[in-house]
Amino acid sequence: MTLIERLRDVLGAPNVLTGEETARYATDWTGVYAAEPLAVLRPGSTAEVAAAVRLAAETGTPVVPVGGNTGLCGGTYAPGALMISLERMSAIREIRDSARIAVVEAGVVLDTLHTAAAAHGLAFPLTFGARGSAMIGGCLSTNAGGSNVLRHGSTRGLCLGLEVVLPSGEVLDLMTALHKDNSGYDLKDLFIGAEGTLGIITAATLKLVPAPVAHATAMIAMPSLDAALGLLNRLQSETGGAVEAFEYLPGDTLDTIVTHFDALRAPFAESHAVNILLEIGATAPRDATPGADGTLPVVSRLEEMLGELMEEGDVLDAVIAMNAAQRKAFWAIREGVAEVALSRKPFVNADVSVPVDAVQAFLDQIAERLRRLDPEVTALWVSHLGDGNVHYTARPSRDDPALLDRVLEAVEDVALSLGGSFSAEHGIGKSKLASMRRRKNPAALAVMRQLKAALDPQGLMNPGKVIPD
Amino acid sequence: MTLIERLRDVLGAPNVLTGEETARYATDWTGVYAAEPLAVLRPGSTAEVAAAVRLAAETGTPVVPVGGNTGLCGGTYAPGALMISLERMSAIREIRDSARIAVVEAGVVLDTLHTAAAAHGLAFPLTFGARGSAMIGGCLSTNAGGSNVLRHGSTRGLCLGLEVVLPSGEVLDLMTALHKDNSGYDLKDLFIGAEGTLGIITAATLKLVPAPVAHATAMIAMPSLDAALGLLNRLQSETGGAVEAFEYLPGDTLDTIVTHFDALRAPFAESHAVNILLEIGATAPRDATPGADGTLPVVSRLEEMLGELMEEGDVLDAVIAMNAAQRKAFWAIREGVAEVALSRKPFVNADVSVPVDAVQAFLDQIAERLRRLDPEVTALWVSHLGDGNVHYTARPSRDDPALLDRVLEAVEDVALSLGGSFSAEHGIGKSKLASMRRRKNPAALAVMRQLKAALDPQGLMNPGKVIPD
Numbered sequence: 013m014t015l016i017e018r019l020r021d022v023l024g025a026p027n028v029l030t031g032e033e034t035a036r037y038a039t040d041w042t043g044v045y046a047a048e049p050l051a052v053l054r055p056g057s058t059a060e061v062a063a064a065v066r067l068a069a070e071t072g073t074p075v076v077p078v079g080g081n082t083g084l085c086g087g088t089y090a091p092g093a094l095m096i097s098l099e100r101m102s103a104i105r106e107i108r109d110s111a112r113i114a115v116v117e118a119g120v121v122l123d124t125l126h127t128a129a130a131a132h133g134l135a136f137p138l139t140f141g142a143r144g145s146a147m148i149g150g151c152l153s154t155n156a157g158g159s160n161v162l163r164h165g166s167t168r169g170l171c172l173g174l175e176v177v178l179p180s181g182e183v184l185d186l187m188t189a190l191h192k193d194n195s196g197y198d199l200k201d202l203f204i205g206a207e208g209t210l211g212i213i214t215a216a217t218l219k220l221v222p223a224p225v226a227h228a229t230a231m232i233a234m235p236s237l238d239a240a241l242g243l244l245n246r247l248q249s250e251t252g253g254a255v256e257a258f259e260y261l262p263g264d265t266l267d268t269i270v271t272h273f274d275a276l277r278a279p280f281a282e283s284h285a286v287n288i289l290l291e292i293g294a295t296a297p298r299d300a301t302p303g304a305d306g307t308l309p310v311v312s313r314l315e316e317m318l319g320e321l322m323e324e325g326d327v328l329d330a331v332i333a334m335n336a337a338q339r340k341a342f343w344a345i346r347e348g349v350a351e352v353a354l355s356r357k358p359f360v361n362a363d364v365s366v367p368v369d370a371v372q373a374f375l376d377q378i379a380e381r382l383r384r385l386d387p388e389v390t391a392l393w394v395s396h397l398g399d400g401n402v403h404y405t406a407r408p409s410r411d412d413p414a415l416l417d418r419v420l421e422a423v424e425d426v427a428l429s430l431g432g433s434f435s436a437e438h439g440i441g442k443s444k445l446a447s448m449r450r451r452k453n454p455a456a457l458a459v460m461r462q463l464k465a466a467l468d469p470q471g472l473m474n475p476g477k478v479i480p481d
Numbered sequence: 482m483t484l485i486e487r488l489r490d491v492l493g494a495p496n497v498l499t500g501e502e503t504a505r506y507a508t509d510w511t512g513v514y515a516a517e518p519l520a521v522l523r524p525g526s527t528a529e530v531a532a533a534v535r536l537a538a539e540t541g542t543p544v545v546p547v548g549g550n551t552g553l554c555g556g557t558y559a560p561g562a563l564m565i566s567l568e569r570m571s572a573i574r575e576i577r578d579s580a581r582i583a584v585v586e587a588g589v590v591l592d593t594l595h596t597a598a599a600a601h602g603l604a605f606p607l608t609f610g611a612r613g614s615a616m617i618g619g620c621l622s623t624n625a626g627g628s629n630v631l632r633h634g635s636t637r638g639l640c641l642g643l644e645v646v647l648p649s650g651e652v653l654d655l656m657t658a659l660h661k662d663n664s665g666y667d668l669k670d671l672f673i674g675a676e677g678t679l680g681i682i683t684a685a686t687l688k689l690v691p692a693p694v695a696h697a698t699a700m701i702a703m704p705s706l707d708a709a710l711g712l713l714n715r716l717q718s719e720t721g722g723a724v725e726a727f728e729y730l731p732g733d734t735l736d737t738i739v740t741h742f743d744a745l746r747a748p749f750a751e752s753h754a755v756n757i758l759l760e761i762g763a764t765a766p767r768d769a770t771p772g773a774d775g776t777l778p779v780v781s782r783l784e785e786m787l788g789e790l791m792e793e794g795d796v797l798d799a800v801i802a803m804n805a806a807q808r809k810a811f812w813a814i815r816e817g818v819a820e821v822a823l824s825r826k827p828f829v830n831a832d833v834s835v836p837v838d839a840v841q842a843f844l845d846q847i848a849e850r851l852r853r854l855d856p857e858v859t860a861l862w863v864s865h866l867g868d869g870n871v872h873y874t875a876r877p878s879r880d881d882p883a884l885l886d887r888v889l890e891a892v893e894d895v896a897l898s899l900g901g902s903f904s905a906e907h908g909i910g911k912s913k914l915a916s917m918r919r920r921k922n923p924a925a926l927a928v929m930r931q932l933k934a935a936l937d938p939q940g941l942m943n944p945g946k947v948i949p950d
Binding site for chain 2: 108110111112113154155157161166168169178182183184185186188189190191192193194195196197198199201202204205206210221222238241242245248249250251252253254293294295296297365366367368369396398399400401431432433434435436437438439440444447448451452453455456457459460462463465466467478479
């Protein structure tokens, strides 16, 4: 029997797709990395994933896992490989209210988990634009971030237990609901963020948190980024760490967004250089009850504090969302950045991080560097300021591959000179292999290669990703 | 030249101790695992650690790192090995207020870091009884826990960056201050909790948090553990996650402790089965100002809530600390448990964890199991209920090694049958190798062995620890 026939035996013929049927799995959201796989497999259980991986190992066939196809780095590019789609493994096995955990399979769509947790008065706080398609397995494999990382951490910080099919086809069951377990090496975190190069994540035990009963959401104009960081630290103390988002939008970017979308309006009468989209989440039941003036307590407290800061000159201007529609409008500005940035071609799109107190230095230095490379360059950016992550999109004046490459090199140079990373939350996949080769600490790369060789000696798991040759 | 002579050349003769001079390093806090090392080295820099490890690798000599000697599992037992004491690497290299990080060397004593952070209005929240001797390198190597894990996580959750000397003597510099970095495998977390078996941690970048300006500390008698878990979840929502400690003391244990120490008094007139030591930390400046009645706001809010719960019968009794002395007295009861438990010989001392909603089931089942083994057995325990960690000390009626072993087996059986771990926060070291051999998931053990062989092919780093033969 051929490999495909054997796979059809194990998984059932309808779950082994070939030829044109594979197209919708083999083209990701970016559209850049399409390639025809040998087949797309749709296992319905961990045992079926394990059986498929065993057959792949026996026959020396590469294996590439795929979830919602929403990655940005070509992590599921799979020419000639067996793509294993986790989409049929979409059960939320259990939600335990008092332990505040969810036990889910890898194919659960992020949004589906949000809805299921909400029905228990709880929340799974990981969230980002692609939540309607991204699957938990992909979130874990890429250690996805998003706009709530400040309060709740990246996907890694929300995962207690993991189930992984190893390159041999053996199942590694680390499905604990424990908050403390010091019985040996931390294996879970090795597979999280490994983008399927060490094994295939099939299920996870995830932390849930109390769902906020009220939000205070505001646009705040600050005199400087330093002042903004001071405000963040003050808010963290004032709220006991309830700041859910602290997003920095520069004036130019904000103006560009509100000009681009007819439905959006500028939050302030005049333009300010440093604009912060702040969101605080309140979880106490009393926070759901408006005060005598009809305002929610968490909003009143923020109003009071911002009023004081404006009098002292520490805040230039501020608008607090007084209802759900205003809150949505503020977020629409923030979430409009990606569309506008990627529509202005040519562009160089970087996802860097620096220490939270080095964002201004990064912006000053990169502006100077790019001016020297190309006096007519423009840039849009937005930053999860609370975690030092800057999504920086430069638009050089001409579509010259050599210039685009020099721009990317400059962005990476500056980020790394400040102790930063060239990949904050999107991962490496295929698209950042060159950066990995030239930027990553050689000692760290050597250790990664040792680990990869130890766990996947045949090199069949998502080959050509994460670790450069 | 002999190895010792070469080491004296590199480190200076006063930093290479042999014979009797090694005794104070070679005997740990438990006193159980004393053994004479080949020498104790006291390097003063990462480069010196690296040089010493290179010489060890060249000569095939085992290497065992040692910090404050406060481990409970014999993790620094080092017969015939080179012990590398990190005590001279005790610099706090930097504290950055606005980024809220501390850059420290491995030999910094935990308490010293507490004091240094406090001078900046910040806190390093990891804390436990041995804080006056335990060093950061040991905390990281064992992923130390303690009583604040509920709010801030174990040591792992407080570490952003790490510097490690690999078994080859090469330095792996992962000293980032980044909150997001998805550039490849998560190497840091592999070394944290590995107890020196994969390399020697020489420095770290740690997270700091706002120092609480006020605490609300209370002893609360609850009708059941289920009700206690409900209270915890309610408090987490009410406070937005500001619960710093939620420690469960059973009535018998509490009575035993207050009887044992003359200075301690029972918190309640009558004995209750389920007693909770609760501590909430408030960080808002306004929380430092007492209200009109002289009571701190965080205390008033807790009083109000507990009052309501008592009226509804959900809380049986409660005493709130009204000053620092009362707070200290409550904590003295909690911290007296270890001394009393370990003074009543013979004893079997277990550090298990179960899912937070399974603590009562664990206690019911283990009581039943032990009664069958030994009708006269007694037990003391205390639990970090918020994270499911139970420190369970059984005292069998006779000092019979076979019985002691059966008691330990029973505790482990019950914990594991509930999805728990036989080592919650103390690690494995040497003392729990037998449990590791018989209890640990074989697939996980196999992966650990692969990782160990890949990174330490000569098997020289802290041999005979963590991974059983």
